[in-house]
Amino acid sequence: xxxxxxxxxxxxxxxxxxxxxxxxxxxxxxxxxxxxxxxxxxxxxxxxxxxxxxxxxxxxxxxxxxxxxxxxxxxxxxxxxxxxxxxxxxxxxxxxxxxxxxxxxxxxxxxxxxxxxxxxxxxxxxxxxxxxxxxxxxxxxxxxxxxxxxxxxxxxxxxxxxxxxxxxxxxxxxxxxxxxxxxxxxxxxxxxxxxxxxxxxxxxxxxxxxxxxxxxxxxxxxxxxxxxxxxxxxxxxxxxxxxxxxxxxxxxxxxxxxxxxxxxxxxxxxxxxxxxxxxxxxxxxxxxxxxxxxxxxxxxxxxxxxxxxxxxxxxxxxxxxxxxxxxxxxxxxxxxxxxxxxxxxxxxxxxxxxxxxxxxxxxxxxxxxxxxxxxxxxxxxxxxxxxxxxxxxxxxxxxxxxxxxxxxxxxxxxxxxxxxxxxxxxxxxxxxxxxxxxxxxxxxxxxxxxxx
Ligand code: UD1
Ligand code: MG
Numbered sequence: 083x084x085x086x087x088x089x090x091x092x093x094x095x096x097x098x099x100x101x102x103x104x105x106x107x108x109x110x111x112x113x114x115x116x117x118x119x120x121x122x123x124x125x126x127x128x129x130x131x132x133x134x135x136x137x138x139x140x141x142x143x144x145x146x147x148x149x150x151x152x153x154x155x156x157x158x159x160x161x162x163x164x165x166x167x168x169x170x171x172x173x174x175x176x177x178x179x180x181x182x183x184x185x186x187x188x189x190x191x192x193x194x195x196x197x198x199x200x201x202x203x204x205x206x207x208x209x210x211x212x213x214x215x216x217x218x219x220x221x222x223x224x225x226x227x228x229x230x231x232x233x234x235x236x237x238x239x240x241x242x243x244x245x246x247x248x249x250x251x252x253x254x255x256x257x258x259x260x261x262x263x264x265x266x267x268x269x270x271x272x273x274x275x276x277x278x279x280x281x282x283x284x285x286x287x288x289x290x291x292x293x294x295x296x297x298x299x300x301x302x303x304x305x306x307x308x309x310x311x312x313x314x315x316x317x318x319x320x321x322x323x324x325x326x327x328x329x330x331x332x333x334x335x336x337x338x339x340x341x342x343x344x345x346x347x348x349x350x351x352x353x354x355x356x357x358x359x360x361x362x363x364x365x366x367x368x369x370x371x372x373x374x375x376x377x378x379x380x381x382x383x384x385x386x387x388x389x390x391x392x393x394x395x396x397x398x399x400x401x402x403x404x405x406x407x408x409x410x411x412x413x414x415x416x417x418x419x420x421x422x423x424x425x426x427x428x429x430x431x432x433x434x435x436x437x438x439x440x441x442x443x444x445x446x447x448x449x450x451x452x453x454x455x456x457x458x459x460x461x462x463x464x465x466x467x468x469x470x471x472x473x474x475x476x477x478x479x480x481x482x483x484x485x486x487x488x489x490x491x492x493x494x495x496x497x498x499x500x501x502x503x504x505x506x507x508x509x510x511x512x513x514x515x516x517x518x519x520x521x522x523x524x525x526x527x528x529x530x531x532x533x534x
Contacts, residue, residue, distance in 0.1 A: 083173075083174050084128065084174070084175050084177075084195050085128040085129060085169065085170075085174050085175070085176050085177070086121045086124075086126050086129040086130075086176075086177045086178075086179060086191070087129070087130050087131075087132065087163060087166055087169060087170075087176055087177070087178050088114070088118065088121070088130070088131045088132070088178075088180070088181050089132050089159060089162045089163070089178065089179070089180050089181060090102075090104040090114050090131050090132060090133055090134075090180075090182075091134025091135060091137075091152075091153040091156055091162050092134070092135060092156055092162075092181075092182070093135045093156055094182070094302070096302045096303045097301075097303060097304060097307070099304070101136070101139070102135050102136030102139055102140050103135075103182050103302075104140060104181035104182055105136070105139060105140060105143060106301065108184055108307070108310055108311045109311060109314055109315060109336060109337070109338040109339060109356065110338055110356040111338060111339060111340070111356075113181060113182055113183075113184040113301065113307075113310075114144075114181040115143055116184030116185070116339065117180070117181055117183070117184055117186060118131075118144070118145065118148075119340075120179075120186050120187060120188050120191060121179070121188075121191060123188035124188035124189075124191035124192050125188075126177075126191065126195075129148070129149070130148070130150065130151060130166055130169045131148055131149070131151070131181070132150075132152075132153050132163070132165055132166050133150055133153070134152065134153035134154065134156050134162070135156060137150075137152060149169065151165045151166040151168075151169065152165065153165040157270055157271050158264065158271035158272055159180075159246075159270075159271070159273035159274070160262040160270075160272055160273040160275065160276065161270070161271040162273075163178060163255070163259060163273055164259045164271070167256065167259060170250075170252050170255055170256055171252050172252045172256065173252055173253070174251075174252035175195055175250070175251060175252070176250045176251075176252055177191060177194045177195060177247065177248070177249045177250075178246075178248045178249075178250065178273070179191070179246075179247050180246040180247065180300060182300045182302065183245065183246055183247065183298060183299065183300040183301075184301075184314075185296060185297050185298070185313065186245075186247065186297055187297055190204065190247075190292055190293075190297060193290060194247065194249040194290065195249060197249045197288065197290055198286075198288070199249075199286040199287055199288035200250070200251045200254035200280055201248060201250050201251075201254055201255075201258075201276055201277065201280050201287045201288070202248060202249040202250075202287075202288045202289065202290050203217070203224065203244060203245070203247075203248050203277070203288075203289045204245040204247040204249075204289075204290050204291075204292055204298065205243065205244060205245060205289045205290065205291050205292070206242070206243055206245055206291065206292045206295035206297075206298045207241055207242050207243075207291070207295060208241055208243055208295045209241070211240065211241045211243045213300075213302060214230065214244060214300075215228060215229045215230070215246075216228050216230070216233055216237050216238070216240040216243060216244070217240065217243065217244060217289065218237060218240065219242075223287075224277060224287055224288070224289050225277070225278075225281065226274075226275075226277050226281075227244045227272075227274035227277050228274075229266065229267075229268075229272065231266075231267050232266050232267050243298075244274060245292060245297075245298035246298070246300060247298065248273070248276075249290075250276075254276075254280055254285050255276070257279075257283065257285070258275075258276035258279045258280055261279045262275045262279060263275075296313050299313070314339065315336060315337070318338075318339060318341075319332045319335060319337060322337065322343055325343075325345055326345030327343050327344075327345060327346075327347050327348075327349065328347070328348040328349065329349045330349065330350050330351055330368075331350075331351035331352075334351045334352045334353075335349055335351065335352075335353050335354075336353075336354045336355070337354075337356075338355065338356040338357060338359070340357065340358050340359075341355050341357070341358070341359045341360070341361075342359070342361070343355070343361045344361065344363040345363060346363035346364055347361045347362070347363060347364070347365050347366075347367065348365075348367070349367050349368055350367065350368030350369040350370075350371075351368060351369045351370075352368065352369050352370045352371075353367050353368035353370065353371045353372070353373075354371070354372040354373070355367065355372075355373045355374075356372075356373070356375075357374045357375035357376075358375050359373045359375060359376045359377070359378070360377045360378070361373075361378045362378065362379050362380040362382075362396065364380040364381040364382075365378045365379065365380060365381065365382045365383070365384070366382075366383045366384075366385075368384070368385070368386075369385070369386065370386045371384050371385065371386060371388070371389075371401070372387075372388045372389070372390075373389050374389070374390045374391065375390065375391045376389045376391065376392045376393070376406075377393045377394065378394050379396030379397070379414070380396045380397075381396055381397050382398040382399070382400070383398070383400065383401070384400045384401055384404075385400065385401035385402045386402035387400050387402065387403065387404040387405065387406070388404075388406070389404075389405075389406040390406070390407055390408055391408035391409065391410075392406040392409075392410040392411070392412070392424075393410070393411045393412065394416075395413050395414040397414045397415040398412050398414065398415060398416045398417065399416075399417045399418070399419075400412070401420070402419075403420045403421050404419065404420070404423070404424070405422075405423045406418070406423075406424050407423065407424065407425035407426070408425070409425065409427070410424045410425065410426065410427055410428075411428045411429070412424075412429050412433075413428075413430045413431040413432075413433075413448075414431050414432075415431055415432045416429045416430075416431070416432065416433050416434070417434045417435070417436055418436075419434075419436035419437050420436070420437055420438070421437065421438045421439075422435050422436070422437065422438065422439045422440075422441075423442075424440075424441045424442075425441070426442060426443050427441045427442065427443065427444040427445065427446065428444075428445045429441070429446045430445075430446060430447045430448040430450075430473070431448045431449070432448055433446045433449070433450050433451075433452070434450075434451050435452035435456070436452075436454070437455070438454050438455045439452055439454070439455065439456045439457065440458060441456075441458050442458050442460040442461070442469075443460045443466050443467065443468050443469065443485065444458050444460070444468070444469040444470070444471065444483075445468070445470050445471065446471045447471060447472050447474075447491070448473040448474065449473050450471055450472070450473060450474060450475045450476070451475075451477065452471075453476070453478045453479035453480070453481060453497065454479045455479050455480040456477050456479070456480070456482075456483070457481070457482050457483070458483045459483065459484045460485045462485075467485035467486040468485055468486050469485045469486070469487055469488075469489075470487075470488045470489065471483075471489045472488075472489055472490045472491035472493065472507060473491050473492070474491060474492050475489055475493045475494070475495075476494045476495065477495045478495050478496050478497035478498065478499060479497045479498070480498045481497070481498070481499045481500075481501060482499070482500045482501065483501050484500065484501060484502045487501055487502065487504060487505075489501070489504070489505045489511075490504070490505055490506045490507030490508065490509065492507055492508040493505045493506070493507060493508060493509050493511060494509070494510045495510075495511050495512075495513075496511065496512040496513075496514065498514045499511060499512055499513035499514050500513045500514065501513050
């Protein structure tokens with residue numbers, strides 16, 4: 083069976099960060115998740131992850147049901163694989179990937195699976211080989227891999243490097259694991275030593291050169307992480323531009339790997355689109371907009387706004403300066419304007435909330451106008467309560483709707499009201515002190531002052 087084993091137990095000392103290395107994000111997605119998603123996209127469903135350092139945190143980003151092997155002590159890459167020995171059966175084909183090398187493409191994983199040797203090492207020729215294990219050849223054939231700290235002057239000059247990704251026949255891998263010794267400067271069990279062990283015992287070891295060396299880059303330091311992020315980002319932007327998306331300023335635009343954008347969308351500068359977001363043709367996003375796990379329908383504008391886990395239908399206008407929080411659903415032609423916050427609320431077709439408003443846990447039916455400064459008081463200090471506003475109603479400016487409360491269809495709420503009771507359909511509701519005008523009060527006051 084074809085299986086992938088991902089090593090993610092290392093400490094990541096060189097990152098100098100309290101976060102486990104493989105959880106550092108590239109475009110808001112942990113490196114380890116990039117590797118897992120490439121595995122899944124290569125059609126491999128049998129995969130396992132070796133965890134160790136920070137394992138509780140690492141486990142949290144794994145898809146449900148992922149097989150996990152624990153490496154209690156980080157004694158090296160071969161030791162990590164050994165911890166998952168049970169996962170490896172003699173007749174399996176095992177591809178080993180590293181959780182800190184996130185740019186690996188599904189096509190490359192497939193190529194590794196179609197390799198024939200007992201062990202196949204994915205290699206790359208790079209301009210700057212520093213930090214990588216070097217591929218040492220005798221004639222055409224690989225003879226060993228030497229880690230940088232174990233390498234002599236001559237070997238350091240080699241620019242063909244080990245990606246850290248391999249395909250093994252199960253039998254060969256099990257054979258090698260039994261024999262690798264920690265005889266190197268770091269005193270670690272190196273998986274790279276499998277090359278010599280297998281060659282010495284009549285197994286066949288081969289290499290496979292990756293087409294694009296950027297694919298194998300690993301992040302061992304914060305600087306390398308930023309470099310990987312830049313490569314990933316530019317690649318994604320290029321693909322969208324090729325497809326027909328207008329990106330006005332690629333240098334200030336960030337789009338995540340799981341985003342879907344149709345041709346005919348315009349992304350304005352300083353915009354960030356992450357998670358599983360979808361943007362339909364004709365939409366204009368930005369400038370200065372962040373979308374996360376958000377759907378944006380066709381011909382919708384989202385300007386200088388933040389939207390997280392929201393659904394925005396076609397023909398809407400959001401912003402400038404709107405904040406749509408999780409659970410918000412805007413049906414078509416809704417307008418949400420400046421300084422409006424919406425949370426876990428459903429706004430039906432044509433609803434307008436244009437200024438200075440908070441709608442939380444609310445349902446607002448078709449055609450209703452929410453006046454400037456309207457606030458749903460959804461939280462009573464203990465629990466969240468719901469507000470229902472019927473269709474074609476009109477909520478006057480500066481209204482406080484104290485939930486739970488229900489406003490009937492076509493109702494009219496006077497400006498400045500505090501509404502604590504349900505309002506029947508087509509009623510006028512006023513919940514404020516009546517105005518009092520005291521004629522010439524100011525003049526009289528002045529006269530009194532003069533007499534003193
Ligand atoms: C490794 C390779 C090197 C290759 C490079 C590519 C070895 C000995 N060296 O070096 O030849 O050029 O990757 O990026 O394999 N891990 C564990 N448990 C451990 C140690 C590591 O799970 O005990 C995991 C890490 O989480 C990481 C991966 O294995 O995902 C690689 O470990 P790392 O320490 O980064 O190895 P490199 O020094 O980069
Ligand atoms: Mg590494």
